[in-house]
Amino acid sequence: xxxxxxxxxxxxxxxxxxxxxxxxxxxxxxxxxxxxxxxxxxxxxxxxxxxxxxxxxxxxxxxxxxxxxxxxxxxxxxxxxxxxxxxxxxxxxxxxxxxxxxxxxxxxxxxxx
Amino acid sequence: xxxxxxxxxxxxxxxxxxxxxxxxxxxxxxxxxxxxxxxxxxxxxxxxxxxxxxxxxxxxxxxxxxxxxxxxxxxxxxxxxxxxxxxxxxxxxxxxxxxxxxxxxxxxxxxxxx
Numbered sequence: 001x002x003x004x005x006x007x008x009x010x011x012x013x014x015x016x017x018x019x020x021x022x023x024x025x026x027x028x029x030x031x032x033x034x035x036x037x038x039x040x041x042x043x044x045x046x047x048x049x050x051x052x053x054x055x056x057x058x059x060x061x062x063x064x065x066x067x068x069x070x071x072x073x074x075x076x077x078x079x080x081x082x083x084x085x086x087x088x089x090x091x092x093x094x095x096x097x098x099x100x101x102x103x104x105x106x107x108x109x110x111x112x113x
Numbered sequence: 114x115x116x117x118x119x120x121x122x123x124x125x126x127x128x129x130x131x132x133x134x135x136x137x138x139x140x141x142x143x144x145x146x147x148x149x150x151x152x153x154x155x156x157x158x159x160x161x162x163x164x165x166x167x168x169x170x171x172x173x174x175x176x177x178x179x180x181x182x183x184x185x186x187x188x189x190x191x192x193x194x195x196x197x198x199x200x201x202x203x204x205x206x207x208x209x210x211x212x213x214x215x216x217x218x219x220x221x222x223x224x225x226x227x
Contacts, residue, residue, distance in 0.1 A: 042219045045215065050212065052185065101159040
């Protein structure tokens, strides 16, 4: 069974630009969530989508947005990039139910210059 | 709010040594608890989990017991190998309504020397 696939693996953008990251979940998983990982803040939850609807949202500014398609694939968008947005962005998918583990992709490394 | 606190790293051990990484949590209700491991250049992999008090999660020689009385979920392994070198994260899911929202600890870097 294929794992969670994130594209691209690496991205370099300039301050003020926008970026779109893509995530394909494990087949059959309907929940997709996004996390930001930085050395200073650690792992922080961005948002979760389930059946094309945002179900949970973390404490990030509105520049961070996402969506989910009918095939469960998800994209996240960051507009007006800032230097502090440089991070590893991790996508995770899961089945429903308490205790269902998250399966993470290898992430997209975003560098903002 | 919910929070997870892990012992400070980095931790350096010799091969075959005993490993303990402490994890304590703060949460209302009855959270589910997880240990994830991250190898260089990769995403997180689930190592083990426990969904209720006194549950013991185990995998690949690692164990952790959900202790509600001490709000802890310490990770242990009896004999570490060089291949166990990685960053370990303790995490909680506060409730079923949390969906996929996990709260992570800061991570503990483990290095095992031959």
